Amino acid sequence: xxxxxxxxxxxxxxxxxxxxxxxxxxxxxxxxxxxxxxxxxxxxxxxxxxxxxxxxxxxxxxxxxxxxxxxxxxxxxxxxxxxxxxxxxxxxxxxxxxxxxxxxxxxxxxxxxxxxxxxxxxxxxxxxxxxxxxxxxxxxxxxxxxxxxxxxxxxxxxxxxxxxxxxxxxxxxxxxxxxxxxxxxxxxxxxxxxxxxxxxxxxxxxxxxxxxxxxxxxxxxxxxxxxxxxxxxxxxxxxxxxxxxxxxxxxxxxxxxxxxxxxxxxxxxxxxxxxxxxxxxxxxxxxxxxxxxxxxxxxxxxxxxxxxxxxxxxxxxxxxxxxxxxxxxxxxxxxxxxxxxxxxxxxxxxxxxxxxxxxxxxxxxxxxxxxxxxxxxxxxxxxxxxxxxxxxxxxxxxxxxxxxxxxxxxxxxxxxxxxxxxxxxxxxxxxxxxxxxxxxxxxxxxxxxxxxxxxxxxxxxxxxxxxxxxxxxxxxxxxxxxxxxxxxxxxxxxxxxxxxxxxxxxxxxxxxxxxxxxxxxxxxxxxxxxxxxxxxxxxxxxxxxxxxxxxxxxxxxxxxxxxxxxxxxxxxxxxxxxxxxxxxxx
Numbered sequence: 001x002x003x004x005x006x007x008x009x010x011x012x013x014x015x016x017x018x019x020x021x022x023x024x025x026x027x028x029x030x031x032x033x034x035x036x037x038x039x040x041x042x043x044x045x046x047x048x049x050x051x052x053x054x055x056x057x058x059x060x061x062x063x064x065x066x067x068x069x070x071x072x073x074x075x076x077x078x079x080x081x082x083x084x085x086x087x088x089x090x091x092x093x094x095x096x097x098x099x100x101x102x103x104x105x106x107x108x109x110x111x112x113x114x115x116x117x118x119x120x121x122x123x124x125x126x127x128x129x130x131x132x133x134x135x136x137x138x139x140x141x142x143x144x145x146x147x148x149x150x151x152x153x154x155x156x157x158x159x160x161x162x163x164x165x166x167x168x169x170x171x172x173x174x175x176x177x178x179x180x181x182x183x184x185x186x187x188x189x190x191x192x193x194x195x196x197x198x199x200x201x202x203x204x205x206x207x208x209x210x211x212x213x214x215x216x217x218x219x220x221x222x223x224x225x226x227x228x229x230x231x232x233x234x235x236x237x238x239x240x241x242x243x244x245x246x247x248x249x250x251x252x253x254x255x256x257x258x259x260x261x262x263x264x265x266x267x268x269x270x271x272x273x274x275x276x277x278x279x280x281x282x283x284x285x286x287x288x289x290x291x292x293x294x295x296x297x298x299x300x301x302x303x304x305x306x307x308x309x310x311x312x313x314x315x316x317x318x319x320x321x322x323x324x325x326x327x328x329x330x331x332x333x334x335x336x337x338x339x340x341x342x343x344x345x346x347x348x349x350x351x352x353x354x355x356x357x358x359x360x361x362x363x364x365x366x367x368x369x370x371x372x373x374x375x376x377x378x379x380x381x382x383x384x385x386x387x388x389x390x391x392x393x394x395x396x397x398x399x400x401x402x403x404x405x406x407x408x409x410x411x412x413x414x415x416x417x418x419x420x421x422x423x424x425x426x427x428x429x430x431x432x433x434x435x436x437x438x439x440x441x442x443x444x445x446x447x448x449x450x451x452x453x454x455x456x457x458x459x460x461x462x463x464x465x466x467x468x469x470x471x472x473x474x475x476x477x478x479x480x481x482x483x484x485x486x487x488x489x490x491x492x493x494x495x496x497x498x499x500x501x502x503x504x505x506x507x508x509x510x511x512x513x514x515x516x517x518x519x520x521x522x523x524x525x526x527x528x529x530x531x532x533x534x535x536x537x538x539x540x541x542x543x544x545x546x547x548x549x550x551x552x553x554x555x556x557x558x559x560x561x562x563x564x565x566x567x568x569x570x571x572x573x574x575x576x577x578x579x580x581x582x583x584x585x586x
Contacts, residue, residue, distance in 0.1 A: 037367040038548050039286070039354065040308035042091065043347055043522070044084065045315035045511070046373040048074045049334040049380065051522035054344055062352035063524070066369060070526030071572050072534045078375050078541050080478065081439050081492075082511050082518040085140060085217075087374030087541065088210070088310075092194040092218045094545035095561025098479050101191040101487050102217075104512065105141040108433040108443040109174070110486040112136050112184060114413050117171040119143035123431050126413050128181035133486075136174050136413045137431025140186050140214045142239045144172045151240045153213050161245060161281055162296060163236040165227060167213045186217035187227045192560035194220030195306060195545050200229040202554055204305030207231060207289050209282040211238035211312060221560075232304070234285045234295040238312055239267045242274045251280045252349035253342075263322070268312070270506065272327065272339045275316045276346045282309040283350045290357040303363065305552065310374065311350070317343030318377040319507045328508055332381035368527045368551050372541055377509045378438050378517035384498030388465050391505040397463035399501040400493040401434035404442055409453045410434055411443045436501040437512035440493035447482055450490050457493065465499035468514075525573060535572040543570045550574065 052074065054060035055067060079086040079096055081104055089100045097103045106123075113134035114126030121143030128134060145167045147154025153167025173183035196206050197220035206229060208218050213235045219227030227233065245257040255261075257277035263270045268278040285295035286309055294301050317327045317340040327339040336344065351371070358364040379385055390396035404410050411433030433443030444453055450471050457469055470492040475482065482488040495501070497517075500510045511518050523539065525547070546556030547569040556562050556569055 036305070036552060037303060037363060038306050038308075038551055039358075039367055039369045040091065040306065040544070040548070041351065041369070041371045042088070042308070042310040042374045043314050043371065044310050044312055044374050045318050045377045046347075046522050047334065047376050047380065047517065048076060048520050048522045050314070050336075050344065051524070053334050053336075054348070059341065060344060060348040062348045062355060063371070066351070066355070066371070066526040067524060068532050069528050069530050070369075070524045070532055071530060071570070073523040073525075073537070073539050073570065074534060075536055075538045076372065076521055076523040076541060077519045077538070078373065078521050080514050080519065081441065082375040082513060083437070084211075084374050088215060088218065089190060090540070090542040091372065091374065091544050092196060093190070093192045093220065093561045094542050094556070094559045094567040095192055095565055096478070096542060097487070099192055099561040099564040101189070101485075102140075103487060103489065104435050104441060105139070106435045107138045107441065107487065108136070108411055108431070108435075108489075109138050110135050110411070110443070111177070112138065112486075113175040113177050113181060114431060115172050115174055115183075117169070119172045120145060120148040124413065126431075128175045128177050130177050130181055132177055134177050135411055135433075137433070138174050138189070138487075140189065140212075140217070142212050142237055144168055144214050145212070145237060148237055148239055149241050151236045151243060153235070153237050153240075159296070160243070161236060162234075163213060164233050165213055165216045165235075167235075167237075170225075185225060185227075186214040187219045187222050190217055190221050192221055192564075193558075194218055194229070195548050195559070196220055196229040197222075198549060198554055198558045199306050199552065200231070204552070205231050205302040207233070207285075207295070207304040207307040209234040209285045209295065209309040211235065211310060213237070232289070232295055232301060234282065236278065236281050238269060238278060242266060242268055242271065245277055245281070249277065249280060249284075251276045251346060252283065252353050253346045269316050270320070270322065272317060272320060272322055272325070272342065275313050276343070279311050279313050279346070279350065282311075283353060285309065286354055287357050290354065290361055290363065292361075303361070306548065311347050313343040313346055314340075315375075315377060315511070319509045321506050321508055326382070326508060328382045329380050332383075334380050365528045368525065370523075370525050370544060370548070372523040372544060373521035374541075375511040376518045376521050377511050378500075378513055378515045379498040379509060380517045381498070382508050385500065385508050386465060386496075386498050387500050387502050387504075388495075389503050391503065397465065398460070399436055400440040400457055400464050400466065400491075401432070401436050401442055401501075403456060403460055403464060404444070404453055404491075405432065405434065407453070407456055409444050409449055409456070411445045437510040438495060438500045438515070438518065439513040440495070440501060441489040442491040442493070443482075444490040447490050453491055457491070464493075465495045466493055467496040467499075468494040470494070525570065530573075533572065535570075537571045539570055540567075542567050547573065
């Protein structure tokens with residue numbers, strides 16, 4: 001029988017002394033808890049199953065070694081929906097879409113107004129009528145950048161491999177009709193603060209690296225035009241065109257990125273090999289932060305109190321079909337294909353580089369490493385994959401949103417003439433109140449039509465691959481009512497396992513849904529003074545945020561979402577048991 005242990009001499013435990021509420025300057029007492037660091041890593045797509053399999057097969061030695069001084073939580077759930085945007089927000093705010101207001105990268109808001117300029121992904125512009133509810137598709141991804149085909153997002157002041165908030169084009173952001181139609185930056189859009197705001201306010205230096213410029217939203221809610229709570233943010237664009245990287249850019253598993261092996265002209269997510277080169281840029285930023293440098297290594301900076309990155313390699317490895325070569329898994333047990341195995345190998349070696357850097361800088365014992373994932377990927381069993389409408393020339397049916405659109409039931413942004421040119425065909429709406437991957441979120445033009453819309457979906461359940469339909473009380477058990485919250489969907493459709501609403505021939509899985517493969521991700525909290533054990537409690541990724549503050553000796557209750565949702569710290573880490581929301585362990 002597995003024996004459960006507690007942390008005995010955990011250096012970061014706030015049970016040993018009063019929790020400091022501010023970080024001192026460099027050179028402070030080495031026993032000051034403010035000297036400690038948290039490295040947060042999201043291996044997007046990494047299931048709890050993936051971690052268990054790679055440890056058992058000795059194919060991820062660095063992750064396995066961290067597990068020997070860590071707590072493993074195999075029953076961890078991501079946010080629902082399990083999209084990157086709400087998934088990231090869960091990790092840094094401690095909240096769900098109910099409090100944070102972020103349902104998906106692309107969603108809908110019944111109050112906000114369209115952008116002044118069409119986004120790079122085709123979200124059309126429209127009028128902003130001040131002082132009134134407008135309604136618009138909300139987009140927080142690569143389409144908000146100046147030029148999403150460029151690694152640096154198109155900002156001329158960035159070097160070839162740089163990227164950050166200056167590549168956001170304000171005219172492509174949705175607008176607030178109740179704030180003089182000002183652009184809504186992502187950190188204005190979310191409704192709660194984050195660990196970055198709490199740590200920064202306490203004097204801690206902060207850093208993060210992610211796949212889009214708008215993901216500087218980790219800063220937490222602010223009203224300004226800059227995410228001031230993130231001292232160093234780095235975001236090379238993942239959906240930019242593949243380019244040769246500067247000489248000396250070598251992946252952790254030895255690939256020279258100064259030459260392009262395949263898929264010239266396509267984006268980084270279309271190649272099993274090149275996605276590793278992309279991720280290595282962010283790995284190098286983490287290595288530079290550990291060394292007391294800025295993200296490109298071109299200046300000195302404090303070692304961040306909170307820092308980290310997301311990996312895309314595993315997520316791409318799970319989904320991608322590249323020139324007839326399949327990633328993903330060979331069976332329902334999660335045995336990886338060779339292409340998928342190479343992605344896990346790369347990530348493991350990259351994490352090994354980070355651990356080696358921490359040790360070389362004398363920071364390993366004072367740094368807690370938290371490894372988890374914003375989302376999983378479904379289906380693991382690729383035999384269950386069933387695309388709707390399907391890979392051409394197949395036509396497997398119509399998705400729920402297509403059915404509702406054809407019936408005229410979806411919310412639409414009116415097509416407006418801007419500068420004498422129609423951004424969309426006459427008589428056709430602009431942005432739609434729908435988004436689909438292996439989930440279908442639907443915002444209706446009139447919430448009073450919900451029952452009629454549900455009846456239509458019920459009648460087409462077989463051809464639309466519908467598993468469950470959530471509306472009315474089944475929405476409000478998890479989210480705010482769409483009658484009072486401008487962002488809550490009227491109807492959510494969870495499809496049958498394996499169904500993905502796509503026509504793309506380049507993918508065999510997706511995320512965003514409620515299925516186990518979407519939501520059950522790895523979660524490992526590692527520190528040299530932790531007695532290793534597995535905690536089989538059901539936990540959620542949103543518990544990472546208050547846990548980080550607890551580790552750093554700050555108050556978890558300083559997080560808005562913790563207070564609103566009652567989010568607790570992770571169990572099994574602190575002597576005396578876990579805390580309630582907003583409490584420090586004493």
